[in-house]
Amino acid sequence: AQKVTQAQTEISVVEKEDVTLDCVYETRDTTYYLFWYKQPPSGELVFLIRRNSFDEQNEISGRYSWNFQKSTSSFNFTITASQVVDSAVYFCALSEGVTNAGKSTFGDGTTLTVKP
């Protein structure tokens, strides 16, 4: 069975600090997909990124970057120079490509608070 663990329940940083959100996953499939979603105080879940298991290239998008390491089953998310608007709950999710194509398992989320 697939499992996603976000060990950090809450993180608090001061604006402009860098912060990394951890995500560790478990799966028996060799083909799978990893996601990060953001849930701001407004409540809607916003898709941030998707990675395929066969592509370990890290990705950078503005102040956001993602580090995918199959050797440690981790897909960590770093926000550089954090801003107050980054305050949200962040969810990591895993979808097994063959076994349950499309069905995602979500972690419990990490609540990030960025203070001015």
Added chain:
Amino acid sequence: DARVTQTPRHKVTEMGQEVTMRCQPILGHNTVFWYRQTMMQGLELLAYFRNRAPLDDSGMPKDRFSAEMPDATLATLKIQPSEPRDSAVYFCASGQLRGQEGETQYFGPGTRLLVL
């Protein structure tokens, strides 16, 4: 800008009443998911459909919950009779599955349900 829409956005009802929540997936998406989010349980997958056929509803209490897709543009989630423990935010998400690829899920704004 295509979005998943959900109605109603808020619902307050009394225990025992029927509740119907509606979702309009993004046009062209072939998969629809229903989630429930509570503080205690986090994000739980209730059911999902592909090409309007139910694939998995194991997360749904069978005796009171039902999910349907009358057509490709409408998904419904019903609770009858409702109970206070059903109070939660219910999210609909849609995605487009191609072959064996995992699909990205795009979430609606949610229906905030309070059962008194």
